[in-house]
Amino acid sequence: xxxxxxxxxxxxxxxxxxxxxxxxxxxxxxxxxxxxxxxxxxxxxxxxxxxxxxxxxxxxxxxxxxxxxxxxxxxxxxxxxxxxxxxxxxxxxxxxxxxxxxxxxxxxxxxxxxxxxxxxxxxxxxxxxxxxxxxxxxxxxxxxxxxxxxxxxxxxxxxxxxxxxxxxxxxxxxxxxxxxxxxxxxxxxxxxxxxxxxxxxxxxxxxxxxxxxxxxxxxxxxxxxxxxxxxxxxxxxxxxxxxxxxxxxxxxxxxxxxxxxxxxxxxxxxxxxxxxxxxxxxxxxxxxxxxxxxxxxxxxxxxxxxxxxxxxxxxxxxxxxxxxxxxxxxxxxxxxxxxxxxxxxxxxxxxxxxxxxxxxxxxxxxxxxxxxxxxxxxxxxxxxxxxxxxxxxxxxxxxxxxxxxxxxxxxxxxxxxxxxx
RNA sequence: GCCGGGGUGGGGUAGCGGCAUCCUGUGGGACUGUGGAUCCCUAGACCCGGGUUCAACUCCCGGUCCCGGCCCCA
Numbered sequence: 001x002x003x004x005x006x007x008x009x010x011x012x013x014x015x016x017x018x019x020x021x022x023x024x025x026x027x028x029x030x031x032x033x034x035x036x037x038x039x040x041x042x043x044x045x046x047x048x049x050x051x052x053x054x055x056x057x058x059x060x061x062x063x064x065x066x067x068x069x070x071x072x073x074x075x076x077x078x079x080x081x082x083x084x085x086x087x088x089x090x091x092x093x094x095x096x097x098x099x100x101x102x103x104x105x106x107x108x109x110x111x112x113x114x115x116x117x118x119x120x121x122x123x124x125x126x127x128x129x130x131x132x133x134x135x136x137x138x139x140x141x142x143x144x145x146x147x148x149x150x151x152x153x154x155x156x157x158x159x160x161x162x163x164x165x166x167x168x169x170x171x172x173x174x175x176x177x178x179x180x181x182x183x184x185x186x187x188x189x190x191x192x193x194x195x196x197x198x199x200x201x202x203x204x205x206x207x208x209x210x211x212x213x214x215x216x217x218x219x220x221x222x223x224x225x226x227x228x229x230x231x232x233x234x235x236x237x238x239x240x241x242x243x244x245x246x247x248x249x250x251x252x253x254x255x256x257x258x259x260x261x262x263x264x265x266x267x268x269x270x271x272x273x274x275x276x277x278x279x280x281x282x283x284x285x286x287x288x289x290x291x292x293x294x295x296x297x298x299x300x301x302x303x304x305x306x307x308x309x310x311x312x313x314x315x316x317x318x319x320x321x322x323x324x325x326x327x328x329x330x331x332x333x334x335x336x337x338x339x340x341x342x343x344x345x346x347x348x349x350x351x352x353x354x355x356x357x358x359x360x361x362x363x364x365x366x367x368x369x370x371x372x373x374x375x376x377x378x379x380x381x382x383x384x385x386x387x388x389x390x391x392x393x394x395x396x397x398x399x400x401x402x403x404x405x406x407x408x409x410x411x412x413x414x415x416x417x418x419x420x421x
Numbered sequence: 422g423c424c425g426g427g428g429u430g431g432g433g434u435a436g437c438g439g440c441a442u443c444c445u446g447u448g449g450g451a452c453u454g455u456g457g458a459u460c461c462c463u464a465g466a467c468c469c470g471g472g473u474u475c476a477a478c479u480c481c482c483g484g485u486c487c488c489g490g491c492c493c494c495a
Contacts, residue, residue, distance in 0.1 A: 004468095007486070054495040061493075078495055112424080114489065260495075277490065304495095333454060363450090368457040376457095383454060397457075 008110075008118025013187045018323035023311055024103055026149060027123050034142050036101040036125060041082040043105065047074035052292055054260065063107045063118075072205030074106035079124035080302055081289070087128055094243025096129030103307065114312075115278035121307035128290075131299035133234055136266045136286060137241035139303055143270060143282060144247035149172015150310060151319040152272055153282070157249050158218075159239070159268040160256035162285075169216060169400035172207035174198070184259030186215050215255040223252050231265070238266060238310040262287045266301065281309045327418055329397075330382065331355040331367040344380065344392075344410055350412045354419065372397060377412065 005011060012020060028038065047064045063075040069387060076082055079102050091098060102124045112118060127135045140159070147155045167185065169179045185194040191212055198208040217223040221239055224232045239250055240403050258267050267285035275281070284303025291297040314320050328348050332341045341357045348355040356374060358367050364381070369380045381393040386404055394413065395402045405413050 004486070050495075058495060061495085081495080108494080110493070111491095112487085113491095116494090258495095278494095280494085283494090360448095363456090364447095364454060365456045365458080367453085368455085370457085372457040379457090381454085383483080393455090395455085395457095400455085400457080402455080 004348060006118070008112040010117060010119070014245075015323050019314075019320045020307075022320060023307065026033065027101075027103055027146075027307075030142065030146055030149060031101045031125070034099070036099045036137065039083065039086065039100050039102055039104070040104065041076070041079070041086050043075055043107075043379050044073050045076050045082055045085070046239065047072040049081050049085055049293070050074055050077060050358045052264070055290065061108050061110055063109055077106055077108045079104060079106065079122050079304060080126065080287075081293075083124065083126050083127070083215040083302075084289045084295075084300065085293050086289050088293045090311050091128075092295065097135065098128040099126070100128070101125045110265075113278065115275055115306070115309045117308060123307050123310075124302065125284075125304075126300060126302035129298055130301070131286075132243055133237045135301050136238045137245060139284060139301055140238065140242040140250060140268070141245045141247050143284070143303060144242070144249050145307075146305070147270070149248060150283075150314055151317045152313055153317075155249055156271045156273065157251050157268060158253035158256045158264070158271070159235070159250060160252065161235040161252050161266055162263050163265055163336045164227065164235070164254055164258050165211060165215065165257055166230070167229040168207070168211045169198075169203070172198075172203045172211065174201050174203055180259050180261055181364065183257045186255060187257050187259055188228075189237050189255070215257075217252070217254045219252060220250075221252070223254065258285060262289050262292060264288050264299065268303070272309065274308060274316045275312055277308065281313065323375070325377065326354045326356050328353050328355040328376045328380060328414060329367070329371035329374065329376040329378070330355065330380040331362075331364065331371070332358060333364060333381065333383040335361065336384065337387060340387065340407070341382055344382075344407070347411050348414065351415060352410070353414055368395075377418070379409065 009299050031038065035164075035288070047059065047062065049337070050058050050062060058077065065073055067073050070247070083100060083102060085279050103121065104124075105119055107119055109118060110116065127139065133173065140157070143157075162183065165183065166179055169182065170176075174182070182194055182197055182201075185191075185197060194215075195208050195212060198211065199205070203211070214227070214276075221236060223337065224236050242250060256267050256269055257263075263285050265286040268283070269280055270282035271279045272281045273279055282303055282305045284301070286299065286301035288297060288299060311320075327346075330341050330345050330348075332338045345355045345357045356371075356376070358370075360367075360370075362370070366380060376397050379395040379397055381395060383393060386392055387407070390407055391404045392407055392410065393402050394405050394410070
């Protein structure tokens with residue numbers, strides 16, 4: 001009986017990994033360009049960490065279990081909570097701002113569908129320690145830059161601020177502790193229910209109408225005109241800074257809010273419309289989680305990209321290069337040349353030339369075919385006749401041209417030819 | 422958790438109550454060491470479990486997995 005892969009998980013072929021590595025390389029490069037440093041946390045965490053952050057409901061959507069010591073353990077469903085836990089545990093003495101990123105797998109017990117798996121990968125970026133608009137703006141700059149480098153020209157940013165609606169609710173007389181429920185309804189676009197809820201909480205008909213109208217405002221900075229209060233001023237400033245920094249895709253959507261209490265300010269999402277139902281590639285915002293995990297209060301802002309969805313989007317836009325082949329394949333025409341084959345491979349590898357030699361003892365035709373399938377740039381053919389004269393045949397696999405070269409000059413010749421390309 | 426559509430060699434397919442087709446890929450061989458070609462050979466499959474039937478890959482039921490959508494999305 002064949003053993004099946006666990007539902008919602010994937011194996012990655014060499015070709016898959018070549019593509020995923022390309023994206024990882026790009027993410028690491030852009031992170032470095034912006035001064036973020038990579039960290040890694042365990043796949044396993046105490047389930048309590050996520051329950052504390054997101055409520056007991058998440059237990060239903062997590063892989064959680066009791067270990068042999070009776071501890072409640074979970075496979076991490078996201079990266080923000082572990083990173084902040086790490087910070088609270090060990091990193092509080094590092095100079096602020098602490099700019100960190102992480103590319104890792106996460107797990108959620110949900111129904112798999114397009115762009116959605118039970119094991120999935122996230123690229124998470126966090127700035128810990130700043131409460132300034134500059135921090136939020138930098139995050140948007142990085143996100144915008146990343147989308148551009150990925151060739152995602154259709155992306156839609158939806159940027160909001162939880163303080164805008166909360167401010168209006170304060171003014172309308174709704175107590176703070178009743179507001180989260182309303183934000184949840186707005187987040188889910190259940191505006192009728194939101195209206196009913198506001199009225200039941202004593203908000204006037206007129207105020208409720210204003211608030212719902214505000215929730216539906218979308219567009220450029222113009223939508224902030226006429227809004228008063230710190231939140232809209234702050235948001236305006238973030239957008240202005242990000243645009244000065246070169247961001248060009250930004251747009252506002254004041255209906256983007258979060259019902260969870262630790263969100264403190266900016267909140268945003270990014271969609272890649274070409275992906276269909278599961279089109280959101282990024283979610284982010286500023287939050288105060290450290291004190292929730294038992295640390296000193298610290299303001300943070302961060303975002304998480306869905307790695308797998310970025311790959312999907314890049315596939316749709318044709319951004320991924322084909323897998324790279326090797327540079328050299330060496331074959332011995334008869335076993336008598338095997339030792340020389342291995343010796344030459346060693347020299348080439350030492351010189352940084354990616355090299356394979358024949359491991360199968362196959363005929364020349366089969367070996368050349370294999371070399372071709374491996375994308376080899378050159379083949380080195382070790383034949384009795386040439387070897388007797390101290391030479392070998394170097395075959396250019398792109399055009400089939402061959403030339404005899406001295407055994408001693410193989411590495412130099414290859415270095416020269418490969419450098420020209 | 423719910424609703425569609427699907428599971429035939431590794432990949433792609435044909436068939437559809439009785440013989441499972443082809444392509445490709447894999448391994449081997451031939452072709453005097455120019456043959457990444459061509460030719461030949463070998464291996465390799467009806468998702469699982471029940472039911473109907475003389476007979477099930479085919480029809481029915483259940484499960485499972487995949488694809489897509491809903492819910493959810495920290």
